[in-house]
Amino acid sequence: xxxxxxxxxxxxxxxxxxxxxxxxxxxxxxxxxxxxxxxxxxxxxxxxxxxxxxxxxxxxxxxxxxxxxxxxxxxxxxxxxxxxxxxxxxxxxxxxxxxxxxxxxxxxxxxxxxxxxxxxxxxxxxxxxxxxxxxxxxxxxxxxxxxxxxxxxxxxxxxxxxxxxxxxxxxxxxxxxxxxxxxxxxxxxxxxxxxxxxxxxxxxxxxxxxxxxxxxxxxxxxxxxxxxxxxxxxxxxxxxxxxxxxxxxxxxxxxxxxxxxxxxxxxxxxxxxxxxxxxxxxxxxxxxxxxxxxxxxxxxxxxxxxxxxxxxxxxxxxxxxxxxxxxxxxxxxxxxxxxxxxxxxxxxxxxxxxxxxxxxxxxxx
Amino acid sequence: xxxxxxxxxxxxxxxxxxxxxxxxxxxxxxxxxxxxxxxxxxxxxxxxxxxxxxxxxxxxxxxxxxxxxxxxxxxxxxxxxxxxxxxxxxxxxxxxxxxxxxxxxxxxxxxxxxxxxxxxxxxxxxxxxxxxxxxxxxxxxxxxxxxxx
Numbered sequence: 001x002x003x004x005x006x007x008x009x010x011x012x013x014x015x016x017x018x019x020x021x022x023x024x025x026x027x028x029x030x031x032x033x034x035x036x037x038x039x040x041x042x043x044x045x046x047x048x049x050x051x052x053x054x055x056x057x058x059x060x061x062x063x064x065x066x067x068x069x070x071x072x073x074x075x076x077x078x079x080x081x082x083x084x085x086x087x088x089x090x091x092x093x094x095x096x097x098x099x100x101x102x103x104x105x106x107x108x109x110x111x112x113x114x115x116x117x118x119x120x121x122x123x124x125x126x127x128x129x130x131x132x133x134x135x136x137x138x139x140x141x142x143x144x145x146x147x148x149x150x151x152x153x154x155x156x157x158x159x160x161x162x163x164x165x166x167x168x169x170x171x172x173x174x175x176x177x178x179x180x181x182x183x184x185x186x187x188x189x190x191x192x193x194x195x196x197x198x199x200x201x202x203x204x205x206x207x208x209x210x211x212x213x214x215x216x217x218x219x220x221x222x223x224x225x226x227x228x229x230x231x232x233x234x235x236x237x238x239x240x241x242x243x244x245x246x247x248x249x250x251x252x253x254x255x256x257x258x259x260x261x262x263x264x265x266x267x268x269x270x271x272x273x274x275x276x277x278x279x280x281x282x283x284x285x286x287x288x289x290x291x292x293x294x295x296x297x298x299x300x301x302x303x304x305x306x307x308x309x310x311x312x313x314x315x316x317x318x319x320x321x322x323x324x325x326x327x328x329x330x331x332x333x334x335x336x337x338x339x340x341x342x343x344x345x346x347x348x349x350x351x352x353x354x355x356x357x358x359x360x361x362x363x364x365x
Numbered sequence: 366x367x368x369x370x371x372x373x374x375x376x377x378x379x380x381x382x383x384x385x386x387x388x389x390x391x392x393x394x395x396x397x398x399x400x401x402x403x404x405x406x407x408x409x410x411x412x413x414x415x416x417x418x419x420x421x422x423x424x425x426x427x428x429x430x431x432x433x434x435x436x437x438x439x440x441x442x443x444x445x446x447x448x449x450x451x452x453x454x455x456x457x458x459x460x461x462x463x464x465x466x467x468x469x470x471x472x473x474x475x476x477x478x479x480x481x482x483x484x485x486x487x488x489x490x491x492x493x494x495x496x497x498x499x500x501x502x503x504x505x506x507x508x509x510x511x512x513x514x
Contacts, residue, residue: 023461
């Protein structure tokens, strides 16, 4: 449960010095794109922060978002923050089970009403009254509504909670929807990614602790500090794009030279995330640096937006080409479903606002 | 005998033979502006290197060009923090790493002394109290001074 000891005091009990704390606040300032001179002010605000209660609900998900956060290397900024939270309910991490676990959730909600942070991982199935996913006999839908009512801030962690993610992909048999669709009247902080970068998850929580409010959000509910620019904007391979130097196969000269992966289907130009700067695995690399195009996993409907390896400017699919052969083999129903799926894909692709071919050819130098 | 005025101010290192990239040149101009602000207005400044999309090798070129000055400090606080004054007085390269060696933040700070090197006044007060308590224990209560508050 949450207690009254402030953050710095708890850290000092763990043997963390004030200088260490200041150092991590410098890292936090960098993470939040604040001037380094803000580090002492962040430290001052954070050290006064009370231990906040966090209720973490896991719905239709694969637990990778939790893994992303908890498997980070110790002690890092993310678990520094994570360890000082009062994590009152989390399926994967809590010892209690069954009725005792649900009792803990309700006790925390009662004791911290209006003050706790609700984190949601996974989408919510609403088909058939929400029977596709229940916990202790409670549907995800009911649990979300009940828990959200007293929350001070609600954070959707991962693409599933933020946009529906893979469970929402066609044909979406469970009727999976994102948190924002259930709680339409609440401000939801979306932290998409499959999974999200751990330091982005903790950065959002740290921002709430530091400033007492959620960070500035874009029109998709994402913190602009982490999602304000595209992967392409921050990609170290961007100069090759500007010079019209592309890899066109995974084993050609361009690939060996580390040129731009746009023609191999890279979704970096339409994907907003912090991978290019925060990177993964102790800051070692990120997909593009490893030679693979960005899949755009932090964008809505990324799973239904066509091949991962089709360039954004590739010509649209000729619908007739797909329908006629299907009818010819006597599967009209399959053709109708295929057409519907391709229309859905086309809609998802339009949302990506792909660049024109001229944009790719421009700037040769 | 030469006077202090005769001692040359260390300059930056000659750039590599293939020249400086646009990113490195832009950063050097930014550092020059920050140095002017520090010298004329006393305003410290800094550049966050972590979020800059530098090409592979550019960071190393920048580090080489700025060079190493007279002061190097290593702080052991949840991983190593290395504070290095460059050959330009007042320009410091500060790298914060975690215990695994991963960089968590990296700055060029333009300041007389980076804040991370300074002792915190509250820590100093606590240290004084702790020392007096220890002395009192060793000497049976006679600490010979104020109570540190």
